[in-house]
Amino acid sequence: MKKLVFLFPVLSFFISCSTTPEAVVAPDHIKLVETNLSHPVYIKGDSTWTIEERMKHYGVPGVSIAVIKDYKIDWIKSYGIMDKESKSPVTDQTLFQAGSISKPVAAYGALTLVEQGKIDLDKDVNTYLQSWKLPDSEFTKEKKVALKHLLNHSGGLTVHGFLGYSPDLPVPTLVQVLNGESPANSGAIFVDKVPEKSFRYSGGGYTVMQQMMIDVAQESFPQLMSELVLQPLQMSNSTYDQPLQSEQLKMAATGYLPDGSTTKGKRHTYPEMAAAGLWTTAEDLAKFAVNIQQTLKGESKAALSQDMTTTMLTPFVEDFSGLGIFINKMEDEIYFGHGGWDEGFSSEMIAHKDKGYGVVILTNSNHPDFISELIRSVALSYSWDDFVPTYEKKEINADQLKEISGRYRLQNDNLIEIYHTNNQLFRKDLGAEPVALFKVSDSIYISRENNQPVQFTTEAESGQLNMLLIHPMKKTVESTLVLMKEGEKIPFEFLEEGNFEEGLKAYQEVMKTDANDPAVSENNLNRLGYRFMGIENLKLAQDIFKVNILLYPESFNVYDSYAEACMKIGDLDLAIENYKKSYSLNEKNTNALKMIEEIEQKKQNQVE
Incomplete structure (x- = not known):
């Protein structure tokens, strides 16, 4: 591990680097990103990791990064290899499967059809579906499923995600996927909750949307998305083709599973294109995020209007979900984005709603923790507002360690053990590994792994010692756990x-x-x-x-x-x-x- 302020020379491991014509990046800024990988919570004085160390730690073969600053791409850089056998380096043109980041791009296309007057956000999707119909049920008697529900995961539709199909397997038609019919490897898509009542993630909903868009436009989905989104936003290296054509395959990375083994057939085919079928580069996805930022600011009219882009990023049903995109409020700052996971590929796109910065990270392995560390490195290096929780550690004495140590219960459901070893406090949650706790104020403690403050208080009348779990954003008490007596047990134990x-x-x-x-x-x-x-x-x-x-x-x-x-x-x-x-x-x-x-x-x- 290395200190935060220590900058390392660029190693031969780092394959390629490029910047946009609009920006010249100080080399030290790039080096900072490459050496600032950290825990979810940064304790001042902590050491950090290099990107090379963490790629080796997790077993990430290749990664491509595009950093956004001042409403434009600041720099693009790629690391590692796209295939373990050929050892071919990842370049800025290497294609990665975007996984569920396919959804916000597809949502953008659907909203473009709305602006063209071809689909109504609020009308029953069966008004537009021709090749297949979403089955009516007891749950759709009062309210029908509309496009806004599909985009927002609030339609009550089934099927969370999809596994894809290796080259040795037959690929089902879209209607077979919708019906859950062989050779589809996912269940039938139907409504089993009342629409607009609650959020439940549904790749199935996006598959219904895909069929609806095809039926309305009478075009293949890849061609339609090229016309509606990829061409207008100049995402020239991106495609929804499933599978890729022969020339495209030359640029495609090979996927690797969490255990390091190769995805069967190197990469899977996803007929569920809207949900999981986008092939793209970090630069192209950064163009997508920048377009949203610029449009919200009134500086772009490439595709969606400012009003529709604002609607896309407006919370609906739940405060963390817009129409096709997730909204992350951190203190007073609002970020938007989406993550992705296909077999052997993981990715993340995140950007500030109105301050013009962000990052896109694509990898050919399933290690989202690595991606999170790299995002935090960008945030620390560029001083993003309220993104990486940062604390200063305070001393804790032996009496305090002894006083708060013990087993705390939340009703009959949860148990957290607090203990100390060699003057270091630890927290062990049910079924989890212990994590170090650090005192950051008179009664507040934090761990590097979780930004949820823990507070210990004593009831004035009873003298009962309680542990309070504090909501990191709202600063309100989420749960109160009571110190258990000797011999007490919850059922799980x-x-x-x-x-x-x-x-x-x-x-x-x-x-x-x-x-x-x-x-x-x-x-x-x-x-x-x-x-x-x-x-x-x-x-x-x-x-x-x-x-x-x-x-x-x-x-x-x-x-x-x-x-x-x-x-x-x-x-x-x-x-x-x-x-x-x-x-x-x-x-x-x-x-x-x-x-x-x-x-x-x-x-x-x-x-x-």
């Missing part, structure tokens, strides 16, 4: 100890006392199970899912989750049994049928 029967008994007792307790929420238990499955604690995850089955025996989803854990553990017969049970409770859960087929094939292969 019995499962963690391997005592399933006692754990189940404890959860059933909570359910009996208060069925609305978060500890026995079906969704909370499901998330908890997946949290432990994500860190390969499969037995604990399986036990959590089993508790959920016994608490909610009529829910199809609990059996689906339990079956997945059984499959990962290797109990294939039990997995099949529970996928069958899930499907019997909900025949729309076609994923269960696909998993049964996959497991049966796996069993057959084992016999052979």
Whole structure:
């Protein structure tokens, strides 16, 4: 690790660098970005990493960066390799899959059709759909799904995201994807929540939008997007072609999974183009972000009007989501952007709404933490307003360490342990690794990994010591955790100890006392199970899912989750049994049928 102010010479590892004609960048500015990678929270005096160190740490083969300053691209630079076999360097023209950043670009195209009078933001999407219709249901009786709901993830549509198709697999038509029909590897897209009531991320919604745009324009989606967005914004290296044509393939990076293995076939094909199908460069996406900034300022009329661009960035249903783009309010500053993840590719675009700076980062690996570190490096180096939380560490004495150490509970649902070793305070959340805590005021503590302040207070009358979790932006108390007495346990701890029967008994007792307790929420238990499955604690995850089955025996989803854990553990017969049970409770859960087929094939292969 290196100190923040220490600048390193450019290494041969850094493949290429270019700047726009409008700007000449001081070399030290680029070097600062290359040496300022940091934790989510910066404690003054902390060491930072170089980009080379973190690419090696995460196993990121290649990355391309475009930095925005003063409403224009300040510089573009590329690092590493686009393919491990050929060792070909990443250049500023290397094509990366943008993943879900495809969505805001596609949204821009849809809003252009709105301005052309071809689609109404507020009308029923079935007014425009011809090749396929969004099925009506009990959830659409009062309010129909409109384009604004698809753009905003508030339409109540199913299917979060898509896996894509390796070259050895047949690629489904768009209608087959919409219906969840073979050879599609995703479920049917339909409405199972009342529109405009809440946010739920849905790549499925963007796939419906894609079909609607095709039906309205009577053009292929790649051609339509080229005409509506890519050509007007001079995104000359970008395309929605899926798969790429032969000449384009020469410029395309190879994708690499989190374990470093190659994406099957080097890259997947995504017929769900609006949701995940954009191939692009950092420069082109930076042009997209700059256009939004300039249009909001009244300095561009390349495509969308100022009024429509303002609408795109206006919160709708939830304060963090506009029409196709996410809005991130940090103190008094407003940033907009979107992240992306395809198989073997991760990316991020973020820009300030009205101060003319931002960054685009594209990688050919799935390591979003690396991207976050690099974004913070740009923010620190360019002094972005209120982006990287920065604190100064204060001394803490032995008495204070002893006083606040202990186990704190939030009802029956959560547990945080505070302890100290060698005069360093640590915080350990349920199912997480310990993190160091630093005192930053008389009663406030912070970790490098999380910008949520922690405050310790003592109730005047009872003398009860509490731990308060503070909302980092609103500065209000989000949760109050109570210091636990010796021998106290929450239900989860019995499962963690391997005592399933006692754990189940404890959860059933909570359910009996208060069925609305978060500890026995079906969704909370499901998330908890997946949290432990994500860190390969499969037995604990399986036990959590089993508790959920016994608490909610009529829910199809609990059996689906339990079956997945059984499959990962290797109990294939039990997995099949529970996928069958899930499907019997909900025949729309076609994923269960696909998993049964996959497991049966796996069993057959084992016999052979």
